[in-house]
Amino acid sequence: MRRVNWAMALMAWGVAAVLGGVAAVADSGDWPQFRGGAALGKAAATVPLDWAADRNLAWRTPIPGSGWSQPVVAGGRIYVTTAVADNGKRPSGMSGGVMSLSTWGWGSAPSDPLEFRVLCLDPADGRIIWSKTVADVKPQFGKHASNTFATETPCAAADGVYAFFGAVGTLVALDRDGTERWRRDLGPQPIQNQFGTGSSPLLHGGRLFIQRYNEEQGQLLCLDAATGRDLWAAAGPKGTSWSTPFVWTNAGVEEVVTAGQGMIVAYAVADGQERWRFTGIDTSFACSPVADAEAVYFGTSSPGSKAPAAAIKGGGTGDLTLPKGKQASDRVPWSRTKSGAGMPSPVVVGEHLYFFDKIAVCLDKRTGEERYRKRLPSGTSAIGSPLVIGDRIYLVNEKGKTVVMKVGPAFELLAESSLGDTDEIFWATPAVAGNSLYIRSSDALYCIREPQP
Secondary structure, eight states: OOOOOSSSTTOOTTTSOOBOOSSSOOOTTOBOSTTTTTTSSEEOOOOOSOOBTTBSEEEEEEOSSBOOOOOEEETTEEEEEEEEOTTOOOOOOHHHHHHSGGGGTOOOOOSSOEEEEEEEEOTTTOOEEEEEEEEEEOOSSOOOTTOOSOOSOOEEETTEEEEEETTTTEEEEEETTSOEEEEEEOOOOOOGGGOOOOOOOEEETTEEEEEEEOSSOEEEEEEETTTOOEEEEEEOOOSOOOOOOEEEEETTEEEEEEEETTEEEEEETTTOOEEEEEOOOSSOOSSOOEEOSSEEEEEOOOTTSOOOEEEEETTOOEEOOOOTTOSOOSSOOEEESSOOOSSSOOEEETTEEEEESSEEEEEETTTOOEEEEEEOTTSOOOOSOOEEETTEEEEEOTTSOEEEEESSSSOOEEEEEOOOSOOOOOOSOOEEETTEEEEEOSSEEEEEOOOOO
16 A cells, blocks of 8 residues: 655655756855755855854845745855745644644645746845746645645756746746746646645756656656757656655766655666666655765655665666565665654765654664664754755754754764744755855745854
8 A cells, every 4th residue: 555644745845855057067155956966965065053043143034925945056146936825824834734634635726826936035135136927827736734836946057047836837947137048837746635746856967857756647857958848758656756856876877866656766867768666665755865976875754654764776777676575685785664754855974874853863874773863852843854064964943943963873962053933934955055054934034154254
């Protein structure tokens, strides 16, 4: 039986991944896509260890509408997406979402059109440089009370931005001044229980990848980034997934790795041919896998699942699924249960793999052996994905409280920070660029950085 997150798999949205740019290659100080330039959640940056409402808070800019898309930074500009409704309500947090009838699939489509917008902000002071409405349309399907209609993270580069609104199928390329270059109408997606969409686009080597894993089809599209025309389309697993693909080099071959309903499938970047697959996963993905030079690592969870996690080594092709009753193979060095997380995507740093929700779990990446399992302060779930900045891991929970942990096989809490007494909800994954950390809430975008002399 298929199991999906009704409360946790409600979203891969703001937490589920991206790779991107427009035509130019992003600067190393940029954050051009979900989880950064390599989609691994890592940054070479210098940001404050801690902050408060009256310390190291550079600016706060209200954002109209709602969206769990991550802010992206390129070419000295910040881009965010949002969906604006005349009578729109802010999305619910975890507890409110679980109590909503939409958790049980009883949601409905909006009765009025929404404005789907791309905003461009100045990193220096947070002012909105321009706002572009790219679609004004009524979504055909509903969403979960905790999701938004602008959950897919855009991709950015020095000369512009790509934005994808999966709920209505609008994909648009804009230059840095907001002028439209091209657009595609890919059509709305029927998502299980009308929980809403969340899989973000991926840009690599002049190709734009759009994952459309929904209740009617499983499809990975590869488009020419300059023109938006089709290059190839590959059939993927049918069934809803909110995960975002990423590119991994496996035995010298560039692959697009996708996580779908009950399986992970990799395709050749060049022509879309399936390279390998791993099946037998007892749920879908509301988070995205991660990788390093050695392996792809995944962990996922939903109510009723066994919270599986595993590593898949490079060099393999074909069906890499473990034989029944086996926990490892030549290409799957380990697998385990009670480890995967529902929504935050994992990170791998050095010799260790980390998962988060209300707890932090650290595993040895080569053996799967557990190094620690620690309940996080405050007991509130983290929804957005963690960031690795140097030897620190930053994690923002849904109340806007950030914990900073030291990388390593032993749990070490370095700092806790808050943005003050607020009822805002924080589900979007934060971004980092240069000396600034950007945290998006249900209401605003915050910039954290130390004052400059």
